[in-house]
Amino acid sequence: GESVGLHLPTLSVQEGDNSIINCAYSNSASDYFIWYKQESGKGPQFIIDIRSNMDKRQGQRVTVLLNKTVKHLSLQIAATQPGDSAVYFCAERAPIGTYKYIFGTGTRLKVLA
Amino acid sequence: DAGVTQSPTHLIKTRGQQVTLRCSPISGHKSVSWYQQVLGQGPQFIFQYYEKEERGRGNFPDRFSARQFPNYSSELNVNALLLGDSALYLCASSSDGPSETQYFGPGTRLLVL
Numbered sequence: 001g002e003s004v005g006l007h008l009p010t011l012s013v014q015e016g017d018n019s020i021i022n023c024a025y026s027n028s029a030s031d032y033f034i035w036y037k038q039e040s041g042k043g044p045q046f047i048i049d050i051r052s053n054m055d056k057r058q059g060q061r062v063t064v065l066l067n068k069t070v071k072h073l074s075l076q077i078a079a080t081q082p083g084d085s086a087v088y089f090c091a092e093r094a095p096i097g098t099y100k101y102i103f104g105t106g107t108r109l110k111v112l113a
Numbered sequence: 114d115a116g117v118t119q120s121p122t123h124l125i126k127t128r129g130q131q132v133t134l135r136c137s138p139i140s141g142h143k144s145v146s147w148y149q150q151v152l153g154q155g156p157q158f159i160f161q162y163y164e165k166e167e168r169g170r171g172n173f174p175d176r177f178s179a180r181q182f183p184n185y186s187s188e189l190n191v192n193a194l195l196l197g198d199s200a201l202y203l204c205a206s207s208s209d210g211p212s213e214t215q216y217f218g219p220g221t222r223l224l225v226l
Contacts, residue, residue: 008153034214043117043203043217044156089155099169100146101215103155 008087010108019077023090023104028071030092034101035064035075039086047075047088077109085111115140117206117218125224126194134189134221138206144168145187146215147179148203156203162187191223199225 013019025033031052036044050057050064050073057064063076073090087108091101118137126132138145144163148156158171162181181187185206191198201222205215 036217041219043205043219046214046216049214091155099161099163100158100171102158103148106155 008106008108010110012110012112013080014112015080015082017080019075019080019084019109021075021077021088021107021109023073023075023107025071025073025090025092025104026102027092027094028068029095030102031096032093033064033066033073034091034093035062035073036089036091036103037084037086038089038106044089080109080111082111082113085109117204117216119202119204119218119221121221122219123222123224125226127226128194128196130194130225131190131192132194132223134191134202134204134223136187136189136204136206136218138185138187138204139208139216142206142208142216143185144207144213144215145181145185146205146207147187147189148205148217149173150201150203150220152200159189194225196225199223 034049035047037047038044048059048062048064050066055066061078065074087106089106090104094100120135146161147159149159150156159173160179161169165181176192179189201220203220204218207213207215
């Protein structure tokens with residue numbers, strides 16, 4: 001299938017290791033954040049979300065950390081598997097009243113066997 | 114449960130033509146958003162509709178228009194197509210209020226020749 005992002009930053013991780021994907025967001029007034037996973041030829045798939053009143057949230061094998069001081073998000077994937085290979089985007093919900101999500105540029109995760 | 118569906122999956126048009134893309138949200142979702150994703154970039158917000166009214170608009174020319182029907186499905190229209198309109202067009206739906214978690218469809222791949 002077509003590649004989602006040909007020139008994106010790439011993170012290569014050995015299978016079984018932990019992955020950390022970082023994202024800088026743009027607006028200090030954004031109140032809600034989502035990580036999406038996008039595989040070739042598919043739409044973005046919801047992974048995990050976090051609200052601005054939290055600094056950490058855990059899901060199954062994934063953890064999102066939010067640092068509002070420096071406007072930084074990270075996604076941690078434990079025991080990375082080949083099926084985790086994809087492009088990962090963070091999205092911030094723009095301030096109330098604008099009704100839109102702003103996406104980061106994306107990071108390609110490659111899992112090495 | 115059916116997710117967000119979009120049609121057609123692929124489309125080829127020539128410059129100057131018009132195109133209509135269709136989206137059906139997840140059952141019970143009243144909000145539909147449209148995004149354009151150019152190869153190598155994150156999705157860019159075009160429109161959001163909630164309860165058949167436009168609630169937000171991104172930085173796109175007036176050649177782009179959309180509408181939402183009583184059953185909450187939506188159409189995106191693009192007139193006077195340009196080569197630069199070639200992209201993956203994504204539809205996302207969300208429940209209740211207009212700014213909750215957005216779930217994406219598989220997208221429509223538009224190629225303008």
